[in-house]
Structures are given as structure tokens and as C-alpha cells.
Amino acid sequence: QxxxxxxxxGVVQPGRSLRLSCxxxxxxxxxxxxxxxxxxxxxxxxxxAVITYDGRNTYYSDSVKGRFTISRDDSKNTLYLQMNxxxxxxxxxxxxxxxxxxxxxxxxxxxxxxxVSS
Amino acid sequence: xxxxxxxxxVSGAPGQRVTISCTGSSSNIGAGYDVHWYQQLPGAAPKLxxxxxxxxxxxxxxxxxxxxxxxxxxxxxxxxxxxxxxxxYCQSSDNSLSGSRVFGGGTRLTVL
Numbered sequence: 022q023x024x025x026x027x028x029x030x031g032v033v034q035p036g037r038s039l040r041l042s043c044x045x046x047x048x049x050x051x052x053x054x055x056x057x058x059x060x061x062x063x064x065x066x067x068x069x070a071v072i073t074y075d076g077r078n079t080y081y082s083d084s085v086k087g088r089f090t091i092s093r094d095d096s097k098n099t100l101y102l103q104m105n106x107x108x109x110x111x112x113x114x115x116x117x118x119x120x121x122x123x124x125x126x127x128x129x130x131x132x133x134x135x136x137v138s139s
Numbered sequence: 140x141x142x143x144x145x146x147x148x149v150s151g152a153p154g155q156r157v158t159i160s161c162t163g164s165s166s167n168i169g170a171g172y173d174v175h176w177y178q179q180l181p182g183a184a185p186k187l188x189x190x191x192x193x194x195x196x197x198x199x200x201x202x203x204x205x206x207x208x209x210x211x212x213x214x215x216x217x218x219x220x221x222x223x224x225x226x227x228y229c230q231s232s233d234n235s236l237s238g239s240r241v242f243g244g245g246t247r248l249t250v251l
Contacts, residue, residue, distance in 0.1 A: 056240070058185075065141065065245040066177070066185065066228050071238055080238025116184060124191070125175040125230065126240075129184045 023047045023128040025117050030133030033107055041133055043100040043117030048128075050098040051075075054120030057091060057102050059113035060132070067113070070102065071120060085111075107137045142167060143229050143243035150249040151219045159246045161212045161229035167241055169210035172232040176205055176214045179226040179245075188227070189214060216248070224250045 029041040043055070057069040070081045070091040079091050090103040100117050114134050118126040144162040151157040161174060168174055176189040187196050189205035192212065204215045212231075216223055229243040 058242075065226075066179075066230075066242045068230075068240040068242060071240070078238070080236070082239065083236065121190070124173055124232070125187065126177070126185075127187055127190075127196075129186065131184050 023119065025119070025128060025130030027115060027117055027130045027133035030115065030135045032136045032138060034139050035108060035137055037107055038103070038105045039107060039135060041102040041104065041115055041117075041135070043102075043130055045098045045100070045119075048119070050093075051095040054123065055091075055093060055100045056118045056120055056126055057089075057100075058116045058118055058126070058129075059111075059135075060116070061110075061113045064113075069115070072100070074120075104135070107135075109137050111135060112137050141244035142233060142241040143231060145227075145229060145243035145246045147244070148247045148249065150251055151216075152251045153219055153221065155219045156215065156217045157219060157248065158216075159214045159227050159229075159248070161214070161243050163210050163212075163231060163241075165210065166235050167210075167231045167233040168207065168212060170234050174205065174207050174212035175230045176203075177228045177230065179228065181225065185228065219250055221250050224248055 024046045056071045072091045088106045092101045114132040116132045118129045121127040177185040178188040179185045192207040193205045226245045233241045
């Protein structure tokens with residue numbers, strides 16, 4: 022059974038940085054592309070970024086491009102999201118999810134909350 | 140403003156059938172990309188409900204079905220049950236940004 026556990030969320034001031042982690046178990050992590058998706062309080066889902074299974078390719082939404090970096094460490098079964106130059110509008114629950122067939126998001130974690138506020 | 144358009148809310152009585160639409164454009168659904176659906180129960184993480192337009196993962200009841208035509212897709216729920224009350228999101232891919240995925244704005248289903 023696939024289990025994804027996000028961590029690293031918290032309260033941070035605008036302009037500062039934060040790194041999120043997503044630890045996976047119950048799957049062969051190195052075989053899966055991985056996504057980050059966020060959900061602002063009371064709002065819908067917003068896709069943030071994806072990394073291919075081999076880590077060679079990464080893609081970002083326009084709203085985070087140039088500020089966020091997705092990466093992975095297959096030796097630790099862990100996905101990361103480095104978030105720089107944070108803005109109040111980045112406040113959201115951040116989910117990691119597995120990519121299936123470069124098409125849909127198969128399994129989801131429970132999310133970690135990021136609050137950007139002075 | 141979401142790339143895929145869904146009605147904000149739908150409702151139905153127990154046992155009834157409801158449908159949720161998802162309207163895209165020629166750069167996403169109309170470009171031939173598959174549509175997928177996710178269910179988010181109150182206070183929970185999203186869960187894959189339908190993938191590849193009309194396929195159900197193991198464990199999803201056959202009361203849930205999906206379809207796609209042109210630049211739109213639909214999720215149908217028959218035999219509505221109280222536990223179906225949730226938010227539903229459609230998702231596809233889009234040509235406008237390489238590698239991108241796009242979601243609908245979500246539809247709140249209320250079981251009367």
C-alpha cells in the first residue's frame with residue numbers, strides 16, 4: 022500500500038524560504054514521477070510541479086516558476102519542494118502525489134500546511 | 140480562473156443520478172488529452188476516482204462513471220448515497236505549458 026507523508030510546512034514571512042519533503046513507502050519510488058499540488062484555504066486544487074521518474078526533467082506552473090524547485094533523492098525515497106521568495110498567495114496545503122503514465126495523479130499524501138504571513 | 144470549467148455545485152436526493160461537467164478547450168481536452176476525476180471528502184486529501192476518461196481504480200464503485208467528448212467531459216454518479224457528498228475535481232494536461240497538468244475549479248456535491 023502506497024503511503025506518502027509530507028512534512029516541512031509552517032509559518033514563514035514573505036520573501037523567506039521553506040523546503041517541503043514527501044517521504045514515500047509501499048512503492049518502488051525510483052520508478053515514479055512525482056507531483057506537488059496545492060490547495061489554498063477554501064479553494065480548489067492547483068498543480069504546482071512535476072519531476073520525472075529519473076529526475077531529468079522538471080516542469081512548473083507559471084505561478085511558481087523561477088521561485089520553486091522540485092527535486093528528489095531516490096536513496097531516501099523522498100521528494101522535495103524548495104520554495105523561495107514566498108508570497109502570501111503561496112499560503113496553502115501542499116500535497117505530493119505519484120504520477121501515473123505521465124497522465125494522472127495516482128496516490129496522494131495528506132498534505133502539509135504552509136502559511137506565508139508577516 | 141481555472142483552465143477547466145466545472146459548475147460550483149450540484150445536488151441530488153439519495154438514489155438519484157447526478158452529472159458533473161468539465162469544459163476545456165482545444166489546448167487540453169480537445170487536444171486529445173485524457174480526463175481524470177478526483178474525489179475530496181470533507182477534511183481529507185483528494186483521491187483518484189476515474190482515470191483515462193472512464194476507468195475506475197480498484198475499490199471505486201461502479202456507480203461512478205466518466206465520459207469524454209470533444210472539449211468536454213462528464214462524471215456521472217448513480218444511486219446517490221450520503222457518503223458521496225464531497226468535492227469533485229476534473230484534471231487533464233495542457234499544451235500551453237510543457238508538462239503541465241490542469242484542474243477544474245471543483246464541484247461541491249450535496250446529497251439532499
